[in-house]
Amino acid sequence: MIGLRSVIKNSKTTVNVVRSYSTNNSTLLNISRLVDGYRNHGHLAANIDPLARMERVRSELLNLDRYNLNKDLEIPSVKEIIKLDVDTIDEVVQFLEKAYCDDVTAQFSHIESVEEKEWLYEKFESIQNETISNESKVEILKNLIKSEVFDHFMQKKFPTFKRYGLEGNESMMVSCDAIFKESAKSQLKNVVIGMPHRGRLNLLVQMCKYPAKDFFWKVKGNSEFDENTIGLGDVTSHIAVSSDLEFNNGEKVHVSLIHNPSHLEAVDPVAAGKTRAKQFYEASNGGSESLCLMLHGDAAVAGQGVVTETLQLSQLPGFTIGGCIHVVVNNQIGFTTIPSNGRTNRYSSDIGKYIGAPIIIVNSQSPEQVEKVSRLAVEYRQRFKKDIVIDLIGWRKFGHNEVDEPAFTQPTMYDNIRRRQSIPQRYATKIISEGIYSEAELASFTQAEKDALEAQFQLAQPENFKYSPMDHLQGKWSGLIQSKTIQNDAKLDTGYNVKELEQIAQDSVKVPADFSVHQRLNRSFGNARLDKLKSNLADWATAESMAVGSLMKQGYNVRISGQDVGRGTFSQRHFNLHDQATDRVYQPLNNMGASGKLEVVNSNLSEFAVLCYEYGYSLESPKTLPIWEAQFGDFVNTAQVAVDQFISGSEAKWLRQSSIVLLLPHGYDGAGPEHSSCRIERFLQLSDTEAVNVRDEELVNKETNFYFINPSTPANYFHALRRQMIRNYRKPLIVAGPKVLLRHPACFSPIEDMAPGTHFETVLSDPDTVSNPSAIKRVIFCSGKIFYDLQEERKAKNIQDVAIVRLEQIAPFPYERVQEEINRYSNATKFAWVQEEQQNSGAWSFVEPRFKQRFDQTSNIKYIGRPPLAAPATGISTIHKKETAKLLVDAFSF
Ligand SMILES: Cc1ncc(C[n+]2csc(CCOP(=O)(O)OP(=O)(O)O)c2C)c(N)n1
Ligand SMILES: [Mg+2]
Known part of the structure; x- marks a missing residue:
């Protein structure tokens, strides 16, 4: 009896898997070892690089001699090892060669779960025998041609425009199309996409339905916003779109390609956060309707730390989104940097190993394989609710952008590239030779695509142009406004019924009879809060509970995230209480009968990804107050990109409002160089509030990008939090938060200061x-x-x-x-x-x-x-x- 026993262990499940082969035939054992050789090392020999620049190594673990096997050997059934009905070793080898050493390969050996691994081996290995219908082949070709036509059209009309074309990796379109279709088929309703510059315009216009006329209008130097909309705007490669895609069979999916900044990979956690928020608001509330798709460049995905920070979030309780599909749009270069200078690993996609994600690597020149593995990725995600990575290896036809000369730095690579047939044309030749499509059909489809773009181009002439309707403040955001002046809410009533506030404060420390809170905490926190309430006073943490609780009672949801926020860095908050006998966690504020929900997320030790994630979360609905707290204010500096690229300018650049709150403990109390300052000056430098040298009242009352406050009383903090939701628009709020004031004997507010008719005092x-x-x-x-x-x-x-x-x-x-x-x-x-x-x-x-x-x-x-x-x-x-x-x-x- 040959037995394989393994234990899969992670924080969620422990699964014992016993797999036994029913024979003790030593040939079968050797075949099993050969199969393992291919599964683990076959990728090294694979034909996945269309430029043939990657070194291909045939591992000796693929040699039959090593296992005392030879081609002519008669073999027993191998069905228990691989899904194959064969009589000879030769057929086994051919099967494995095709599966792992041809134009697609995979790395699954690092996956801990045997169940997942076996599912993946079986699915992946059977791909080679999967037939693609003629209809699908034509669809694949059309997607490739659409991409090529778009790139050529842009090159012709705007030869000096930096479009970051997709030539050399048009299969990205095939991959996205397959993911969208398979998503629709799997009852997914939404796909949230975070992606960088490469091929973004192709996807935006040719697949995700950004109106081409508005796009051309923008490329010509005009605004993407209509005359009634105020905004700074952004470059074309950062523009977003949200639209419904409907496929031939009538299935539909909604895609949201979200705005991104130039800072590569920073959009990843934003996309994940938005997906999580979508899942929160889904009817099923199970996260089963929304998928996150992240596209990456090969250099960026390997180099940027925020990628690993984001991957690390993937299975954490407050962050999981039921698996994300990662597609590395790998052109084997980053600007002028070749892979040997850009990463230590063999593949960019090796980052997936960090979280045990399956990795499939495919030659972009084989779009049918791309289509198959993309469908498989959705299937895996749906089944296991985990991340999966596809590495799409192609090339980049021009320089980093179309005006760069790549041969300055990559002469031989570009000599090779210049002589290549394009992926769309190569595939067209293939399916024409298979008799599935004719030259005439190709010519006619190509012409129709060109004509369609030309017609849109004409609509972008000044005499014809009319903006498509703006898409901000729609759906969940309808009813809100773009705020025009800061005076709108100077005295906005954010008070709340005093009796109810007292009740919330009492409820915020109440636990069930069978729940035992730590005795010292009961005294210093619970009873102390109740004692102060008797004098109608609230300290900082009580005011916070009352702000959060009252918003929840008004139907708003609150999500607070950051390191140790459940307790609070200074042991002041205690939104989570822990039973001393069982570790059970109880959240009093979620048990006081409010219609809103509080989500308390003790984050991992990341600021960059987590803050971006919370910002992304805030984009989905104005009904959630998202709060991120730094452990100490100075740690926000590791999330500088989140502040500079998203929080500070997203409304101006993209018309996307956010009510995110940053709580940044600040204050000079002897804690030393690092724990004293949240760098107030840096936030203030980012404020666009007004020019200082003007006295014109109107200019002084100008719109602002965010609010920066340094409150000194619990009541004012209470009002600031509530103001975030009570307003009829959303703005980020940065709070230089307290440390010593949390327990300062003079820092209490009378509850009357939070009563109806009161407001935030500037x-x-x-x-x-x-x-x-x-x-x-x-x-x-x-x-x-x-x-x-x-x-x-x-x-x-x-x-x-x-x-x-x-x-x-x-x-x-x-x-x-x-x-x-x-x-x-x-x-x-x-x-x-x-x-x-x-x-x-x-x-x-x-x-x-x-x-x-x-x-x-x-x-x-x-x-x-x-x-x-x-x-x-x-x-x-x-x-x-x-x-x-x-x-x-x-x-x-x-
Ligand atoms: C964080 C960050 N650093 C540097 C840059 C400048 N930059 C823009 S594109 C690029 C190369 C990206 O290479 P890759 O990720 O492979 O994408 P590709 O352009 O090849 O598709 C660089 C270095 C940037 N945009 N963001
Ligand atoms: Mg690249």
């Missing part, structure tokens, strides 16, 4: 001086937690003539409220901005020109804070203490 008046402003000679403006230190210092020194005014919102700058405060202290002659950050950091560089140029009284406003420093803070606690003491002395000595 500026907080000085509670101690507001009643007697005439005594005030000097005014300090500040922001954040330093207010409490200043207030204490003033009290300790019994200073009577200084007012301390807090800017709770820094961008957009609250001009009107600042003016009111300046006016209030009409006897004040001296003004200072006090911050704990160093001078080259914090809000100073943003507020300075505004104070100096907008208001006469503050034209000489003084800076009081740390001097410029190379790092945000000192790591030496004695120095920190001295600096803080000096700061407080300086603050009252101007």
